[in-house]
Amino acid sequence: MTTNDRQSLVSVRNLKKYFPVGQGLLDKLFNREALAVRAVDGVDFDIYPGETLGLAGESGSGKTTTGRLVLRLLEPTDGTILFAGQDITHLPESDLRPLRRRMQPIFQDPTASLNPRMTIGQAIAHGLRIHHLAENAADERRQVLDILAKVGLTPPEQFIDKYPHQLSGGQRQRAVIARALVLRPDLVVADEPIAMADVSVRAVLLQLMRDLQKEFGLTYLFITHDLATAKYICDRIAVMYLGQIVEIGPLPQVYSNPRHPYTQALLAAVPVPDPDARRTQPLPKGEIPSPIHPPAGCRFHPRCPIAEDVCRREPPPLHPVEGEPEHLVACHLR
Amino acid sequence: MEPLLQVENLTVTYETRQGPVHAVDDVSFTLYRGEILGLVGESGCGKSTLGMALLRMVRPPGHITSGKMLFLGRDLLRLPEEEMRKLRGRHISMVFQDPMTSLNPLQRIGDHIVETIRTHEPQVSKQEAWDRAAQLIQRLGISPDRLKDYPHQLSGGMRQRIMIGIGLALNADLIIADEPTTSLDVIVEAQFLDLLRELRDEFNLTMVLITHNIGVVAELADRVAVMYAGRMAEIGAVRDVFHETLHPYTKGLLASVPSIRLEDGLELETLSGAPPSLLDPPPGCRFHPRCPQAKPVCREAVPAWQEVKPGHGTACWLYDEEEA
Numbered sequence: 001m002t003t004n005d006r007q008s009l010v011s012v013r014n015l016k017k018y019f020p021v022g023q024g025l026l027d028k029l030f031n032r033e034a035l036a037v038r039a040v041d042g043v044d045f046d047i048y049p050g051e052t053l054g055l056a057g058e059s060g061s062g063k064t065t066t067g068r069l070v071l072r073l074l075e076p077t078d079g080t081i082l083f084a085g086q087d088i089t090h091l092p093e094s095d096l097r098p099l100r101r102r103m104q105p106i107f108q109d110p111t112a113s114l115n116p117r118m119t120i121g122q123a124i125a126h127g128l129r130i131h132h133l134a135e136n137a138a139d140e141r142r143q144v145l146d147i148l149a150k151v152g153l154t155p156p157e158q159f160i161d162k163y164p165h166q167l168s169g170g171q172r173q174r175a176v177i178a179r180a181l182v183l184r185p186d187l188v189v190a191d192e193p194i195a196m197a198d199v200s201v202r203a204v205l206l207q208l209m210r211d212l213q214k215e216f217g218l219t220y221l222f223i224t225h226d227l228a229t230a231k232y233i234c235d236r237i238a239v240m241y242l243g244q245i246v247e248i249g250p251l252p253q254v255y256s257n258p259r260h261p262y263t264q265a266l267l268a269a270v271p272v273p274d275p276d277a278r279r280t281q282p283l284p285k286g287e288i289p290s291p292i293h294p295p296a297g298c299r300f301h302p303r304c305p306i307a308e309d310v311c312r313r314e315p316p317p318l319h320p321v322e323g324e325p326e327h328l329v330a331c332h333l334r
Numbered sequence: 335m336e337p338l339l340q341v342e343n344l345t346v347t348y349e350t351r352q353g354p355v356h357a358v359d360d361v362s363f364t365l366y367r368g369e370i371l372g373l374v375g376e377s378g379c380g381k382s383t384l385g386m387a388l389l390r391m392v393r394p395p396g397h398i399t400s401g402k403m404l405f406l407g408r409d410l411l412r413l414p415e416e417e418m419r420k421l422r423g424r425h426i427s428m429v430f431q432d433p434m435t436s437l438n439p440l441q442r443i444g445d446h447i448v449e450t451i452r453t454h455e456p457q458v459s460k461q462e463a464w465d466r467a468a469q470l471i472q473r474l475g476i477s478p479d480r481l482k483d484y485p486h487q488l489s490g491g492m493r494q495r496i497m498i499g500i501g502l503a504l505n506a507d508l509i510i511a512d513e514p515t516t517s518l519d520v521i522v523e524a525q526f527l528d529l530l531r532e533l534r535d536e537f538n539l540t541m542v543l544i545t546h547n548i549g550v551v552a553e554l555a556d557r558v559a560v561m562y563a564g565r566m567a568e569i570g571a572v573r574d575v576f577h578e579t580l581h582p583y584t585k586g587l588l589a590s591v592p593s594i595r596l597e598d599g600l601e602l603e604t605l606s607g608a609p610p611s612l613l614d615p616p617p618g619c620r621f622h623p624r625c626p627q628a629k630p631v632c633r634e635a636v637p638a639w640q641e642v643k644p645g646h647g648t649a650c651w652l653y654d655e656e657e658a
């Protein structure tokens with residue numbers, strides 16, 4: 001079965017989010033055109049039930065904005081978002097509420113995500129109440145203890161009454177995961193969920209997220225700037241550059257046969273934990289340009305080692321890689 | 335190999351309300367001229383404290399309790415503060431994770447470098463110092479025009495280059511870099527690591543590279559030092575530490591690091607438990623509560639340092655010949 005035959009859980013087409021940037025007084029006086037950060041600028045992808053789609057790219061490439069759009073925490077500028085077949089692009093908050101339970105976020109900083117004045121138990125129970133998921137107080141407590149045990153905060157009786165500051169960073173992130181999963185969501189949008197943890201804790205959290213995905217049949221949108229971590233959890237991966245997807249496909253295909261020069265550079269730049277595998281490939285010059293005035297044509301052209309005239313004129317569309325129909329690349333020459 | 339800095343039995347203590355915390359506990363190692371020593375270990379194991387101690391810049395309530403630090407033969411711990419201040423910046427320079435904290439946001443980059451040069455070399459004129467700054471920054475891949483910029487106008491990668499540049503402008507012998515690439519994106523990080531490698535070759539720089547990123551150490555370091563709970567667990571050439579790992583903690587740490595290579599598979603080892611509180615560390619080997627190979631003696635006595643082969647040593651009972 002190819003991914004195209006499956007009904008997607010999330011389907012995003014031509015999605016855009018422009019943030020207006022504050023105009024200076026001079027700009028207003030001289031009637032200069034309003035500027036905008038094109039954080040997400042025409043993105044297409046599907047997420048299929050039970051899979052993990054990775055969203056990778058350097059900081060500022062639009063990963064977080066894309067995740068927040070999918071969760072409808074931001075109002076899209078253009079494009080469409082379907083969730084379980086329903087168009088949610090401009091759904092008002094009142095209509096979104098029943099869907100909110102089904103799509104849960106996990107953010108990078110567990111400390112910022114938890115209310116310091118609520119115990120872990122209260123934080124988890126809060127969601128159950130909002131969505132009327134507990135029959136009575138006893139049922140609520142049972143569900144909270146249950147999920148604490150599932151995320152490895154054991155024995156759960158010892159954790160239910162703890163405040164966030166009484167937990168380690170890794171334990172706090174487990175509590176955040178518990179708070180999301182107790183609602184039995186379909187989709188979890190995890191934005192750099194392990195980036196703040198220590199090396200050894202990262203491995204533990206990654207394993208936990210994999211186990212829970214299996215157990216609960218979860219679908220993940222896994223946002224990360226770390227391509228090595230992505231390898232351990234993503235089935236497919238999308239690489240973003242300046243608000244656009246430059247390459248997307250099954251992770252083993254993208255990693256073993258990267259076609260976009262940017263993907264190639266990104267993969268080569270990741271240090272391998274083996275001193276016998278030091279990098280020999282050259283790196284692209286310079287840094288990512290401003291998303292306010294992105295380069296014309298292919299946005300990577302000023303840094304691309306193989307750019308040609310057409311690259312400066314026309315934006316390359318995403319198209320399948322030869323022999324790998326689910327692997328798409330946006331490059332004129334590949 | 336010429337020793338540049340010999341650290342002997344260094345202990346650094348934070349006097350906290352709950353009691354003393356020995357963040358660096360009886361640590362000894364030698365740093366050789368021209369090498370890059372990677373210093374790794376989990377959060378809170380004492381890496382930054384050790385780095386600051388090498389500059390005698392541990393902040394209160396911390397202080398260096400005992401030990402020796404022989405820099406080119408002189409014990410830094412016996413130098414008067416005045417002498418130490420001259421050495422700092424001039425011979426030993428530091429680069430932090432967030433260079434914004436070491437740069438004045440209201441001062442142009444160029445003025446900052448000129449001022450730093452002239453503090454240490456008052457005989458140099460402003461113009462000379464500016465020219466030297468311009469040459470350097472060009473060498474670091476930044477246009478000299480940028481000297482007129484304020485720190486916030488530069489990208490994170492540029493700011494890190496500038497910080498290294500300030501050390502170079504003063505011909506520092508030793509640079510201590512604490513998580514210098516942690517806030518950088520992967521391509522910018524790789525560019526910066528390339529630059530460090532080139533500068534080391536060109537200026538015979540000696541560097542202590544403190545990082546939690548094992549990949550960065552594998553990419554750049556000549557030797558690796560692994561710390562655990564304030565103590566040195568293992569030191570050796572990078573290949574030996576990665577491929578002939580001695581200490582069970584190093585083994586666990588390395589096995590938990592994700593690798594981008596598809597052939598390395600999808601399984602990661604996970605170290606059970608967490609590092610101990612340094613207020614009340616476990617007796618004997620501090621790693622014993624988490625160690626899969628712990629023996630009865632590990633719970634009782636501190637393992638002595640064993641030089642298992644020349645240049646590759648560890649503190650672990652498994653390698654103690656009398657015990658074995």
Ligand SMILES: Nc1ncnc2c1ncn2[C@@H]1O[C@H](COP(=O)(O)OP(=O)(O)OP(=O)(O)O)[C@@H](O)[C@H]1O
Nearest residue numbers: 348350357376377378379380381382383384395612
């Ligand atoms: N100002 C301080 N007062 C009291 N204890 C401190 C202070 N600074 C550090 N410590 C303690 O000293 C120990 C070592 O801290 P240090 O910052 O050197 O660790 P590190 O290895 O650099 O960690 P990280 O990887 O998180 O940067 C920790 O237990 C820490 O809690």
Ligand SMILES: Nc1ncnc2c1ncn2[C@@H]1O[C@H](COP(=O)(O)OP(=O)(O)O)[C@@H](O)[C@H]1O
Nearest residue numbers: 019037039058059060061062063064065066291
């Ligand atoms: N609320 C906002 N207002 C203005 N600009 C924003 C806002 N959020 C994000 N941006 C900009 O949008 C771009 C993409 O940001 P983000 O989605 O956070 O990227 P990533 O998660 O990949 O680092 C960046 O240039 C960022 O500065």
Ligand code: SF4
Nearest residue numbers: 298301304311331332
């Ligand atoms: S379209 Fe042209 S500039 Fe863009 S990545 Fe491909 S070759 Fe490079």
Ligand code: SF4
Nearest residue numbers: 619622625632650651
């Ligand atoms: S001394 Fe014992 S407990 Fe410590 S690392 Fe060696 S075997 Fe493990």
Ligand SMILES: [Mg+2]
Nearest residue numbers: 060063064065
């Ligand atoms: Mg982000």
Ligand SMILES: [Mg+2]
Nearest residue numbers: 381382383512
């Ligand atoms: Mg530190």
